[in-house]
Amino acid sequence: MTLLELSLKNVRRNLGLYxxxxxxxxxxxxxFFSFSSVMYNPDILDALENAQNFQTGFLIGSSVIVLFVVLFILYANSFFIRQRKKELGMYMLYGMKERHLLLMLLYETLALGAAALLAGGLLGGLLSKIFGALLMNLMKYDQAISLDYPVQAIIATLAVFVVLIAAAAIQSYLLIARVQLVDLFRAKEITEKPIRTSAVLAVLAxxxxxxxxxxxxxxxxxxxxxxxxxxxxxYCSIGIVAGTYLFFRQFAGWLLQQWSRSKRYYGGNTTLWTSSIRFQIRxxxxxLTFISLFSTMLILLMCxxxxxxxxxxxxxxxxxxxxxxxxxxSAAVDSEVKKAIEASDHGILTSRTLELLRSEPVTDPAIAFENPEYYAPGVLLVSAADYNAVVAARGDKQQVSLSGDEAVSLSQGMDFPEALPGSGAAFQVRVLSDGASKSHESNGSNASTKESKASNESHAATFKVVEKKxxxxxxxxxxxxTSMVKKPAxxxxxxxxxxRxxxxxxxSASNSASISTFRIYNLADAANAEALSRELHAIVTGQSDTYYSSFADVYSRQIEGSSLLLFSSAFLALIALFSLAxxxxxxxxxxxxxxxxxxxILRKLGVGRREMMSVIRKQLLFVFALPLLPGLLSSWLIIKTYILDSVQDFPNLKGMVWGIMALYFLIYAGFYLVSTNIYYRIANRTA
Structure with missing residues (x-):
């Protein structure tokens, strides 16, 4: 019998393990193939505004998925080899050399891998159509996705397949070549010893x-x-990791040890399931540590x-x-902008003209604006009446009521609006005419000249900032x-x-005053106005240092980016959950x-099916529930404190977080129920 024939016979004989x-x-x-197919699907690439960024993000995600797949296959292969060590020992006892044994395993893996490659590729192609449609739905794009098997995805999957086979072959060699023949026969007979616990280490955990x-x-x-x-x-990083490890290594064993000293310990079937756990804790x-920390990271990622x-x-x-x-x-630029909009597919819904005073801060801008490095130089002053009119037109409830020298800074991007205590913070600005502005920007002017012009052509004003909004x-x-650049203060x-x-x-101005006029348009289908925005940007920014802002410039990038992040993370969570299971x-x-x-032995002693299932359920509940509880608690504390508290304007987010945690709990509970049934069937198999 050749090695190839022996390999095929082994596949048939060990069909359950295979x-x-x-x-x-x-x-x-x-x-992996479904993920790669989405990355190279031509329908998806045609619908995207930023296809290059999309493929770059997917390439990074693919690398992480490959890492997960390789680690998972190596874990499965390790289990597979361990279960067959006694059989492999028999082959060596009959004179088969290590290289023949490894070649036989390679043949088996190749045969199994070829079948898996064909089946996985066909199923992955079908799933890619579903996942592609889901991605387009996330991005709010109305794009039909056809069933496609891109050549690039096929080549990438073949490369991953080669990596998997090579990694499995190397691992098989290391598992077999480094053990003695007697160890192969005793591989499944080695039992765990109960760990010695310490009350000090339990308290430390x-x-x-x-x-x-x-x-x-x-x-x-x-x-x-x-x-x-x-x-x-x-401290928190070390404390959570080390504390979790010691919690399972010492505290759990110490807790069971203390429980064993109570009178209730010998009632029911407590002795049966706890004694098994004490031997398996090591x-x-x-x-358990991995499951707990992994659960925390996975929930944090998805939330x-x-x-x-x-x-x-x-x-x-x-x-x-x-x-x-x-x-x-320029009136000419205004006319050209309006003509370009009217000639496009995006009609003008509303328009408005807004006038603001230009000034520069005298005091530190950080007094009035959070993170001043994100703001363009200077400060624009707007009257409360004009501001309230814009707010009312938008339907927002952000109106202000000011008197005297009171002021409100529009510090957009803060975690929370901030009402300043007392009478507010003093913030001084200098309102400039065109002459003052030019003299201030010119190079080579000495300090005395600047101070003279500032005194003649600027007007200082001090305001009390009562709120950062x-x-x-x-x-x-x-x-x-480049998307977002700077924001005006x-x-x-x-x-x-x-x-005044x-x-x-x-x-005091020699020609025009320090008033800047802004044109504001609301457009039809503004989210898809990227082409129009590129045309208008070229028209408006022909004059240097001109403010220009378009919703379309950011919308597609932000939505495509966040959709890609969610989609890739869901894929990673899927394979991570699969690996965990x-x-x-x-x-x-x-x-x-x-x-x-x-x-x-328990069956011979008369322990019935119901009692045995109860023992198994309690034993596995300890293994499943114990790592899940600290994982859920840690992730909730981090999400609540550092994410939800910063986005309180979005009331539905808390329910969404609870939904994700509940979904994870239900999937985890499903693993538990399936594992108990599998454990019972295997443990009670008489063969």
Whole structure:
């Protein structure tokens, strides 16, 4: 009998194990091929405005998926080899050399892999059509997706297949070549020893986890994060990881040990399921720690990307409240802009002209505006009446009522609106006429000349900023290529002060006053006006330092980017959950196989089916529930404190987070129920 014939016979004889291994390979290849097919689908690429960024993002996601698939296949292959070590030992006992043994395993893996490649590729192509339609729906694009098997995706999948086979071959060599023949026969007979617990380490585990979660839940405004952010981050990272490990390694064993000393310990079937856990804690510590930390990261990832996607549609509108806004410097340019809009497919719904006073800050801009580095130089002053008129036209409830020297800064992008205590913060600006502005911008002017012109052609005014409002009047300036650039700093002042400063500025100006006029348009189908925006940007920015803002310049990038992030993360979460389920499944499969002798003894002692199932359920509940609880608690604290509290204007987000956590819990519960049934069937198999 040749090695090839022996390999095919082994596949038929070990069909159960090969089915598990084969399904694992099929799912891994299917997920990767469907992801790659979406990346190269021509219908999707034609619909996107930023196809290059899309493919770059998908390429990064593909690399992570490949890593997950390889690690998962290696774990499955390790289980597969371990289950067959006794059989492989028999072959070596009959004189088969290691290289022949490895070649036989390679033949088996190639045969199984070829079938998995074909099945996974066909299923992946079908799924890619569904996933492509889902992606277009996320991006709000009305684009039909055809069934396609792109050549690039096929080549990439073949390359991944070669990597999988090579990695499995190397792992098989390491698993077989480094063990003695006697170890192959005793591989499944090695049992765990109960770990020695320490009350000190058990208390340390609780302290590390408790203090870390307390610091995390204290909020970013607390002294831990505002004054000692670096040290807090390091402590929490080490505390959560080390505390989780010690929690399973020491605290769980110590807790079971203390429980064993109580009188209720010997009632019911408690002794049966707890004694098994005490012997398995040593081998399960890393698994339990991994499941807990992995659950935390996975929930955080899905909640973050889901929140990011949910807020993007409204966030883009808040950052760019006007479909089109630009600074009007020429009647000819205004006429050309209007003609270009009317000639396009985007009709003018409404239009407005807004006049603002130009000034420059005398005091530190940070007094009135958060993160002043994101703002363009200078400060624009708008009257409360004009501001309220724009707010009312938008239907927003952001009106202000000001008197005297009171002012409100439009510090858009803050986590929370901030009402300044007392009578407000003093903020001084200097309103400039054109002459003052030019003298201030010219190079080579000495300080005395600047001061003289500033005194003659500028008018200083001090305002009391009573509130920093998270609201945009004009929005970020944009560019069709670079998207958002800078945002104008706008200060809302009382009508009387605005009129006074405007009149004084006009009286001292040599020609025109320091008033900037802005044209604002609301357009039909503004989200798809990228081509029009490129044309208008070229017209408006012919004059340097001219403000231009277009909703379309940012919308497609933001929505496509957040949709891509959500879609890729969902794919990663899918394969990560699959990997987690497989780790749990293979672990329970191995433990159930090793526990057959013990359960056979229990059957002989008269333990019935219902009682045995109860023991298995309680034993696995301890393994499943214990790592899930700290994972859910940690992820909720982080999300609540550092994400939800910063986006309180979006009331539906909390329900969405609870929904994601509930979905994860239900999937996890499904793993638990399936594992208990599989464990029972294997442990009670008489063969």
């Amino acid at each position: 089915t598990i291994y084969g399904i694992s390979m099929v799912i891994g290849i299917m997920i 609780v302290l590390l986890l408790g203090t870390s979660l307390f610091i995390v839940g204290s909020g970013k405004q607390s002294a831990f994060w505002s004054d000692h952010a670096g040290a807090s981050l390091i 081998g399960n510590t890393l698994n 973050f990307v889901s929140i990011n996607y949910s807020v993007q549609f409204e966030a883009v509108g808040r950052n760019l409240p006007n479909d089109l806004a630009y600074e009007s410097k 998270d609201y945009a009047l004009l929005g970020w300036s944009t560019d069709p290529v 706008v200060l809302v002042i009382a009508d009387g002060e605005y009129d 400063l405007s009149q004084e500025s006009q009286a 497989s780790v749990i499944y293979f672990k329970q499969l191995r433990e159930a196989t090793e526990a057959r002798r013990q359960y056979a």
